[in-house]
Amino acid sequence: MKRTGDHLRHPLKVARGLGSAKDGTGHFIIQRITAIALILLGLYVVWLLVTGGLADFATARATVGHPLHASLLIAFLVAMFWHTQLGLQVIIEDYVHTPGWAVFLQLANRFVCILAAIASVLAVIRIALGA
Numbered sequence: 001m002k003r004t005g006d007h008l009r010h011p012l013k014v015a016r017g018l019g020s021a022k023d024g025t026g027h028f029i030i031q032r033i034t035a036i037a038l039i040l041l042g043l044y045v046v047w048l049l050v051t052g053g054l055a056d057f058a059t060a061r062a063t064v065g066h067p068l069h070a071s072l073l074i075a076f077l078v079a080m081f082w083h084t085q086l087g088l089q090v091i092i093e094d095y096v097h098t099p100g101w102a103v104f105l106q107l108a109n110r111f112v113c114i115l116a117a118i119a120s121v122l123a124v125i126r127i128a129l130g131a
Helices: 011-016 024-050 057-065 067-095 099-128
Strands: none
16 A cells, blocks of 8 residues: 655655654754753853852852752753753764664763763752752
């Protein structure tokens, strides 16, 4: 049974049953959203550093202790590691052609980014709560 639109596909593609993974557009949009968020939140972090909000531990503790600053720093960290994971995923997909290495690197990429994000967010929470 032929599907609608099969006449527009190359016969080899129809025979193999290969088609879109239906994930590229969502990946593209999320990567762009995190990039825009990183521009805005990056400007905030630079402003925080330039104004001396994180000059020493006591000042950093007081600054990060404010709920707005803590929330924006956590948003920056989450967006940064999410964007990093997405970007490295694309690089691995494009340039690693050995299936075993590709799977290993994809898992390592996700694991390291998640672990680093959790550690960073916990550090901000710990400083914000004064521990």
